[in-house]
Amino acid sequence: xxxxxxxxxxxxxxxxxxxxxxxxxxxxxxxxxxxxxxxxxxxxxxxxxxxxxxxxxxxxxxxxxxxxxxxxxxxxxxxxxxxxxxxxxxxxxxxxxxxxxxxxxxxxxxxxxxxxxxxxxxxxxxxxxxxxxxxxxxxxxxxxxxxxxxxxxxxxxxxxxxxxxxxxxxxxxxxxxxxxxxxxxxxxxxxxxxxxxxxxxxxxxxxxxxxxxxxxxxxxxxxxxxxxxxxxxxxxxxxxxxxxxxxxxxxxxxxxxxxxxxxxxxxxxxxxxxxxxxxxxxxxxxxx
Amino acid sequence: xxxxxxxxxxxxxxxxxxxxxxxxxxxxxxxxxxxxxxxxxxxxxxxxxxxxxxxxxxxxxxxxxxxxxxxxxxxxxxxxxxxxxxxxxxxxxxxxxxxxxxxxxxxxxxxxxxxxxxxxxxxxxxxxxxxxxxxxxxxxxxxxxxxxxxxxxxxxxxxxxxxxxxxxxxxxxxxxxxxxxxxxxxxxxxxxxxxxxxxxxxxxxxxxxxxxxxxxxxxxxxxxxxxxxxxxxxxxxxxxxxxxxxxxxxxxxxxxxxxxxxxxxxxxxxxxxxxxxxxxxxxxxxxxxxxxxxxxxxxxxxxxxxxxxxxxxxxxxxxxxxxxxxxxxxxxxxxxxxxxxxxxxxxxxxxxxxxxxxxxxxxxxxxxxxxxxxxxxxxxxxxxxxxxxxxxxxxxxxxxxxxxxxxxxxxxxxxxxxxxxxxxxxxxxxxxx
Numbered sequence: 001x002x003x004x005x006x007x008x009x010x011x012x013x014x015x016x017x018x019x020x021x022x023x024x025x026x027x028x029x030x031x032x033x034x035x036x037x038x039x040x041x042x043x044x045x046x047x048x049x050x051x052x053x054x055x056x057x058x059x060x061x062x063x064x065x066x067x068x069x070x071x072x073x074x075x076x077x078x079x080x081x082x083x084x085x086x087x088x089x090x091x092x093x094x095x096x097x098x099x100x101x102x103x104x105x106x107x108x109x110x111x112x113x114x115x116x117x118x119x120x121x122x123x124x125x126x127x128x129x130x131x132x133x134x135x136x137x138x139x140x141x142x143x144x145x146x147x148x149x150x151x152x153x154x155x156x157x158x159x160x161x162x163x164x165x166x167x168x169x170x171x172x173x174x175x176x177x178x179x180x181x182x183x184x185x186x187x188x189x190x191x192x193x194x195x196x197x198x199x200x201x202x203x204x205x206x207x208x209x210x211x212x213x214x215x216x217x218x219x220x221x222x223x224x225x226x227x228x229x230x231x232x233x234x235x236x237x238x239x240x241x242x243x244x245x246x247x248x249x250x251x252x253x254x255x256x257x258x259x260x261x262x263x264x265x266x267x268x269x270x271x272x273x274x275x276x277x278x279x280x281x282x283x284x285x286x287x288x
Numbered sequence: 289x290x291x292x293x294x295x296x297x298x299x300x301x302x303x304x305x306x307x308x309x310x311x312x313x314x315x316x317x318x319x320x321x322x323x324x325x326x327x328x329x330x331x332x333x334x335x336x337x338x339x340x341x342x343x344x345x346x347x348x349x350x351x352x353x354x355x356x357x358x359x360x361x362x363x364x365x366x367x368x369x370x371x372x373x374x375x376x377x378x379x380x381x382x383x384x385x386x387x388x389x390x391x392x393x394x395x396x397x398x399x400x401x402x403x404x405x406x407x408x409x410x411x412x413x414x415x416x417x418x419x420x421x422x423x424x425x426x427x428x429x430x431x432x433x434x435x436x437x438x439x440x441x442x443x444x445x446x447x448x449x450x451x452x453x454x455x456x457x458x459x460x461x462x463x464x465x466x467x468x469x470x471x472x473x474x475x476x477x478x479x480x481x482x483x484x485x486x487x488x489x490x491x492x493x494x495x496x497x498x499x500x501x502x503x504x505x506x507x508x509x510x511x512x513x514x515x516x517x518x519x520x521x522x523x524x525x526x527x528x529x530x531x532x533x534x535x536x537x538x539x540x541x542x543x544x545x546x547x548x549x550x551x552x553x554x555x556x557x558x559x560x561x562x563x564x565x566x567x568x569x570x571x572x573x574x575x576x577x578x579x580x581x582x583x584x585x586x587x588x589x590x591x592x593x594x595x596x597x598x599x600x601x602x603x604x605x606x607x608x609x610x611x612x613x614x615x616x617x618x619x620x621x622x623x624x625x626x627x628x629x630x631x632x633x634x635x636x637x638x639x640x641x642x643x644x645x646x647x648x649x650x651x652x653x654x655x656x657x658x659x660x661x662x663x664x665x666x667x668x669x670x671x672x673x674x675x676x677x678x679x680x681x682x683x684x685x686x687x688x689x690x691x692x693x694x695x696x697x698x699x700x701x702x703x704x705x706x707x708x709x710x711x712x713x714x715x716x717x718x719x720x721x
Contacts, residue, residue: 039383039384040406040680041405042406125544126540126543126545144541149544235492235546237490238691
C-alpha cells in the first residue's frame with residue numbers, strides 16, 4: 001500500500017505546479033475566448049461561443065500576422081538547424097580552451113531577447129546604423145539603406161536576430177547528441193570501409209535525430225513566440241507584426257480579452273500541431 | 289504504447305506551456321507584488337495612514353518632499369517606481385482582476401477614455417479656481433468628472449533655429465504652415481540644412497499625435513462631433529506631411545527611428561523646425577543635450593492663415609484607483625502634490641513644467657524657466673481636440689493612425705489611401721462604441 005501511495009506523493013508537487021501554472025491558465029484562457037469581454041465595456045461581458053474565433057479567423061490583420069509568423073518560423077528553423085549543427089561540429093573538439101569556446105558560443109542564448117533586439121537595432125538602424133556606416137565607409141553604398149523600412153527586409157532581420165539567439169541551444173543539444181554516440185560505432189564503420197559521408201548518413205544523423213527534434217522544437221517555439229525582438233526593431237508597426245504581437249495588441253493595448261484569448265488559443269493550436277509533427281517524425285526509438 | 293502516449297503528452301505540455309506565455313488570462317496573476325505593496329502599506333498605517341504611489345522616475349518626489357508631506361498629513365507614501373510604458377499594462381492587469389495596482393497612479397492623457405469606460409478611476413474633487421488656472425484639466429475630465437489631476441505640463445509649442453534662418457537669408461519667424469514649408473525648402477536649397485523638418489513617422493504614438501495637432505493647429509478641428517475624423521482637416525494635414533516627405537525635407541531615418549529621436553534632431557542642428565513637447569524649452573538650453581544653444585527659439589505654433597489659435601496638450605496626471613482602500617489619503621496626496629507650492633518645488637527638483645498657469649507665469653517671469661519664448665502665450669491656447677473627451681478606443685484608433693501614416697511615409701500608400709484606411713477604422717470604432 002505504502003509503495004502505491006509514495007509515487008503519487010512525490011509527483012504531487014509537480015502536478016500541483018503544472019495544474020496551477022499551466023493547465024488552469026490554459027483552461028481559463030479558453031473560457032475567456034468564448035466570451036465577449038472588452039475591459040472598456042465591463043457591463044457587457046457575455047458568452048458568445050466561437051464568435052471570437054470566427055472574427056479573428058476572418059480578419060485580414062490576423063492572416064497578415066500569420067504569414068509573417070510562418071515566414072519567421074521557416075527562416076529560423078532552417079538556419080538554426082543548419083548553423084547550430086555546424087557550430088556543434090566546431091565545438092566538438094578536444095583542445096585546450098574548448099570550454100571558453102563553448103562559453104562564448106552560448107553567449108547570445110544568455111542575452112535577454114529585448115536586449116538582443118536593441119543591440120541589432122543599433123546595427124541596422126536606417127540613418128546612423130553600424131551596417132550603413134560600414135557599407136558607406138567601404139564605398140559599397142552612397143545612401144543609407146532603410147533596412148527596417150520594408151516588410152520582407154524587416155522580417156528577414158527579425159529572423160536573423162532570433163536565429164542568432166537560437167543557435168547556441170541547438171549547438172549545445174547537437175553537441176550533447178554527438179558526444180553520446182559511442183566511438184565504437186565509428187571505429188566499426190571505418191573498419192567496414194565506411195567513408196565520412198556514409199558514416200554521417202548512417203550513424204551520426206540517425207542517432208542525432210532525437211536531439212535535433214528537441215532543438216527544432218525549441219527553435220520553432222522560439223520563432224512562434226518571438227515578441228521582444230520585433231518590438232525592439234519595429235515597435236508595434238503593422239509591417240513586422242506576428243501573431244504574438246497581434247495577440248498582445250488585441251488583449252493588452254485594445255483591452256479585448258475575449259478576442260485576445262482567441263488569438264492566443266490559435267497560437268497554441270498552431271504550436272501544438274507543429275509539436276505533434278516534430279514528435280511523431282523525430283522522436284523515434286534509438287537503438288545502438 | 290503507454291510510454292509513447294505519455295511522452296507525447298509531456299512533450300506537448302511543454303510546447304503548450306511555452307506558448308502559453310502569451311496567454312491573455314486573468315491579469316491579476318501579474319500583480320501579487322503590487323497587491324502586496326498595497327497591503328503592506330495599509331498595514332503600516334498607524335496615524336494618518338499609508339498609501340502606495342506608482343509613477344515613472346520623473347514624477348517621484350524627493351525624500352525631503354515626502355517627509356514634509358508626512359509631517360503635514362501623517363500619511364506615509366510608499367513609492368513604486370515603474371517605467372511609463374509598463375504602468376498602463378500593470379494597471380490593466382490588476383484592475384481586470386479587481387485589484388489596486390497602487391493607491392495613486394500615473395494617468396497619461398491618452399488613457400483617460402479607456403480607464404473611465406472601464407470604471408477604474410475614482411472621480412476627484414477639484415475647485416473651480418484650480419480648474420480655471422489649469423487648462424489641461426479638461427483632458428482628464430469626462431462627463432463633468434475629473435479623473436486625474438495633471439502634474440506635468442506638456443503642450444505643443446514650435447521651435448526653429450534662428451541662426452539657420454539668418455544663414456539662409458530668411459528674416460521672419462514662420463506664421464503659417466505654408467511659410468514653414470517654403471522656408472524649409474529655402475534652407476535645403478541653400479545647403480543650410482539637409483532635412484529641416486523634424487517629423488516622427490515611425491509606427492508609434494507620437495506619429496498619430498503629430499498628425500492630430502498638425503490638423504488641429506492648421507484647421508482648428510480634428511474630429512467631428514460624433515467622434516469620426518474630419519476629412520477636410522485630417523486629409524489636408526496628411527497631404528502636408530506627404531509633401532514634406534516627397535520633397536525630402538524630412539530625414540528618411542525619421543520613418544523608422546523613434547519619435548523622440550526625430551524631435552531631438554533640432555538639438556543637434558540637423559533639423560531646423562519642430563513642433564513638439566514643451567520640455568524642449570529646457571533641453572535647448574542644456575549643454576549636455578543641445579549643441580546649438582542660443583539658436584533655438586520657442587515660438588507660437590503656426591496656423592493656416594496666421595498663428596494657430598489653439599494648441600493640443602499631452603499632459604500627465606495622477607489619479608486614484610477605484611480599488612484603492614485608502615482613497616481619502618490618496619486624494620489628499622494628489623491635492624498636495626499638484627498644489628502651487630509643490631509645482632514650484634517639482635520644477636526645481638524634477639524639471640516638471642507646472643500645470644497651473646499662475647505658477648508657470650511666475651517661473652517664466654522670475655527667470656527660473658529660461659529661453660521661454662512664447663511658452664506662456666501658447667499655454668493660454670490649450671483646448672482639447674476631442675469633442676467628447678478622449679475616447680475609450682483611443683489606443684486602437686492611434687494604432688490605426690500611426691500605421692497608416694508610416695505606410696504613407698514608406699511609400700506603400702498615398703495620403704488619400706492612408707486617410708481612407710484610418711477613416712474606415714475610426715468609423716468602425718465609433719460605431720462599435
